[in-house]
Amino acid sequence: MKIFKLHNVSSSQAKYLQLAETVRLAIRQGQLAVGDKLPSVKSISEDLGLNRHTVMKSLAELVAEGWIESVQRVGYKVVPNLPIEKSKGNSQRQVLSNVIDSLSPIDFRFVRSGSQLPTYPANDFEYNFSGGQPDLALFPFDEFKRCMSNVLSRPDEAKMSYGQSAGTPELIDQVKIYLRKSRAITDREIVITNGSQEALFIVAQLLLQTGDKVAVEELGYPPAMSAFRNTGAELVGVKQDALGMCPNDLEAQILKGNIRLIYLTPLHQYPTTVTLTVSRRMAIYQLAAQHKIPIIEDDYDHEFHYRCQPLAPMATDDPAQLIIYLSTFSKIMFPGARIGIMAVSKAMVKAVTEYRLMICHKSNVLMCVIT
Template sequence: MSSPVRIPFKSVIRIDKSLDRPVYLQIAHQMINAIQRGVLLNGIQLPGTRSLSEDLEVHRKTVIAAYDELDAQGWTEIRPNKGTFVRNKVPQAVISLPGYGTNKAVPSGDAGEHNHDKFLNSYPAKTGYGFKQSILLDVLPVTAGTGLEFNDGLPDIRLLPLERLSKVYGGILKSKTNYRHFGYSHVEGNEYFRETLASYLNNTRGLHINKSNILTTRGIHMSIYMASSMLIEAGDLVIVGDLSYYLANMCFQQCGGKIISVPVHQDGISVDAIRELCKTKKIRMLYLTPHHHYPTTVTLSAERRVALLQLASTYGFIILEDDYDYDFHYNGNSVLPLASADTSGMVVYIGSFCKSLAPGFRSGYLIAPENLITEMAKFRRLVDRQGDMLMEQALAELLEEREIQRHLKKAVKIYQERRDVFTGLLTEQLGGELTFVSPPGGLSVWTHWNPRLNLMRISKGCMKRNLHLPQELLYQNESFTAMRLGFGNLSTAELEEAVSILSQAVKES
């Protein structure tokens, strides 16, 4: 076995005193790493503490502490009158490093150190096994860094009543009566939250539910994924609008569903097209964002809602109703969701507080007949045992105090003003290049552009001026040239600046 003086410990061990981790642990952990990877072989003698401390330029007591750690973890053994030796009963594959072998000394120099870095200071770039891969999620939204951004219709977090929110949440953490929420729970989420939420949804959506009809989730995407996983099998046909929400489509496809697109008109998705499909095919699910269709923002008319419920009952397909932007309606009262008129148990209704408050509040809900909720609760335990009990307690108290309702009432007025300013600026500065219908609600405007324009070139032109126009907001092919422009996150002054930059980029393109 090699003499301990021939082992390049200064290359094997790299000490960084800027780290919070003590130096003796850095030495011990890196030596363990070298043993596990076969650089330090079983039975090899380690240098004395004085010698190693000189090599590493650390205090001898530091090396003694590192050796004690190695011994405590069982990686070394001390042989009386002989020294300290590596002890590793796991079979090792000897790593061949240039200049290092069982009977060869390792020369010093940059090349030797570089090769040790390769084995000791890196994580494997690829797995050593195969696994299922998918291209469905390859193209995902890219968030902006600094500067202005047209997003997908997100709220302005600056409008949140943060002082009240923090006070409520802090009070929950301090209250001994809420200690039960710090442990595991055997109920399906916070019971108080589900009771309060049921009352809130009954009052605002015209539903007729109780806590047994609610499963709490971490937002819309988790709800869509759970519904897809539970209700869709390979080969099932899922109807969506043309265009539709791309992430929902990915969930359906990931679960083996086959997507069929049908036209979306001024009054919403085409009922006639769905009826014709039902006559010849077995439809499993219809996915809708009826309040403000994604991405075009049109509202599904009351007549079409009734017709779709009748079709679902007749042909036995599920309606997955996504409560998208329900809280943001500007022109009169909101149209009630399909779930409010469902008497046959065909609608699965999903919503969240991610838009009502902010995306960081990962609190959503799924509404369905009790037998489906019971089964879905079993599935949820596999990925999220009980949800965020503390946050749900806070949201329940905020709903009970009507703090969320007051926030939404104020926010809707501000967003309506921003919509009016934004649409006015688009007409004034870009009226010759685009057309649009002012949306009755929501936080985005669907705009049709002159087909001779290159939207990606416009996006790059905006980026040069510190305005982020993400690729997922651009819709351009042989049939149409359109953008979905979110305005809710920008103040009126920011909207003026953003539209000015967009106008300049359009002119240059």
Template sequence: MSSPVLLSLSSFVQLDRNASTPLFIQLAQQIINGIQRGYLTAGAKLPGTRLVGDQLGLHRKTVIAAYDELEAQGWIDIIPNKGTFVLQQSRVKQSIPSTKPPISTTQYPIKTGYDIQISNILDNPFEENRAPYFFSDGTTDIRLTQVRNLSLQYSSSMNRKGSLQRMSQYHENGSIFFKEQLSNYLNLSRGLHISKHNLLITRSSEMSIYIIAKVILKPLDKVIVAELSNFAVNMTLLQAGATLETIPLDKEGISIEALKQKLKTGRIRMLYITPHHHYPTTVTLSAKRRLELLQLANEYGFIIVEDDYDYDFHYEKAAVLPLASADTNGMVIYTGTLGQSLAPAFRTGFVVAPQNLIQEMNKYLGIIDRQGDIIMEQTLGEMIEEGEIHRHLKKSLKVYRERRDHMSDLLQDMLEDYVSFDTPNGGLATWVQFHQIKSLMTIKEKCLKQGLLIPRHTLYQNKQISAMRMGFGHMDNLEMEQSISILKNALASF
């Protein structure tokens, strides 16, 4: 009859002969695991090396090496002429052998053995996409990226004379060279008046908003957002402890009159806006309201966080300059993304603010991303210096404008009976409103059955509105046509 311990070994020891870890180390580690979990109790006699080898299909010398390793680590005691025994030590878990079959040592615990704080606010709103077609909320098409050219740019920046010297200037506040190039680029393209000392470099716009919230907000601070706003930003602000209040918007952007009423009822700490192309409706904040907004910020002392998430994409005329370009009192924090027309790995977020605030935000950045991406910042700096960023953007703008126009034609020709929309003057998405209040989740389900995913976060529905933010940037003409056709079939089935 086989030893009970031998049977126990075969139930939880699983060896991978293709792994780089030697078999004797694998065996030793899994026996240690079995001791810790109570499968092998203190004082238990281990089977002989020949028996273990036969049972597990190992050479006897492999088992001997494993036993020697266990003895060296203090887990077993090898007594000549008596046998090998599990040592009774404080680190060895003492327990009564379980009547349940032992769990494989390769299985990791599903849950912690302790309580954790769970955030329902930060639940992931995004869905896994397995459908052949999908709408986005306005993203670029990675297929348009000239990956080979970007790779060559990345490689050449590493080998260029002076690159190593520039990289040596990197410290916890980011690449000096990149900040100099980016500040010049923003001054020329967006009418700002900043230096490298006014920049915080982040990995993404989400990281920018997170750090801003950590530095600026205290629990219960009142933050104003539009009644239709960026869900991801709202999540971040709520997680920071802010109290969110909303104001309506129309064809000219957020309502200044509604903001004035809010200001009369109590102190406001911050206003979050996307004035260039409002998210999600794509409307542009009018010049008159921009001036009024800056005057109110100066008068009442609230902070304006201006998120210029898609400044690069405008088609009809010159882009409207950001509020930050007219801010003389340090009331506007400006955030955006560089390189949206490039591959995702080449994009980077940034924050523009007065120097004292940048210094405080750098402290938080130093905790979560101290090193940054030295090589990428070097590459982006050189791409700005050599005009590559502008050339990439110019090429992609032509394509995205054609796609915007094609999407507008499709909506007009195929969905005129169901929706209304205005062709956006910029950005990568169209704001589409349904004529009748329909169940958008039902439409979503009908479309998914036909191979079109409409993500939840693109849908906006309440008693007054039934609408969606329909991204077109990521789709070619055929994909747009198929997607709109599926949506039309779903609407017609009601």
């Protein structure tokens, strides 16, 4: 039997790979059928002017992939269990390719949808007024580069591995100190996430299901809304004014039933920047505690303040342990760093780290070993 013309897949490709592709194609197109014996190594190499070792390497590749098998005292044969369709008169020769060629692309059954980025890239404008964009010119890139190169020049294998799904322990320790000193947050379990968005998504997945309601600020942060809506939950916009979310309206919504989560940006309401007054915070907290509803406190830009020191987060005074405190390094480093912080109760940390194991077996390792 003559071997077919060498199928020149790409001139830069190794000869043994080109030969393998030729044989694969011959099987798919029916020139070689199930059980057919291949020409001997000698004749293939003579026919194609290839070194015997090249031919052997190619055949070994095809054996490993499951196209052919090596049979003692016979040589190489096409394996018997390729999915071959037997049809009229032409039984054995109707091969895989016929089946594949007759297929049209399937329609996926998407049972969830994602969200979309805005269609106006910031770079298209001379001035960018969109919120939440740190001035990267102020970031100490040289210092950052030194830290990165320091880490990579003496890699610690243990830290480069999967690690713990709550994040790198050293980073967690540093974050605890930072939260205690700069925000008076103590006695909380820390999880490092890929930005606060991952934290919002995980909390939504853990606490919400179809038919639930989430009380959100009437004007709110769209990515958080998408994460909540994705669970099948309904968003209930609570009225807000110059002092922030209105507790009276929140109470009215709670009394209608089924509010399972409250989402707040109390320090700087997104997008209005209003700071929720202390008395309103207390009223909202009391309502949540009375109705046993967790609150996500999204403290995304704590370090930014102008007239006075920022108010302490609601998480600093949380006897009912209902606050799920989220923060981020996106504003003081850069959003691409994707380092978010969750500071939560013991019950919540267990659920979060276990859930997180399914989607991301650790936070961003290179960023986090820098500490």
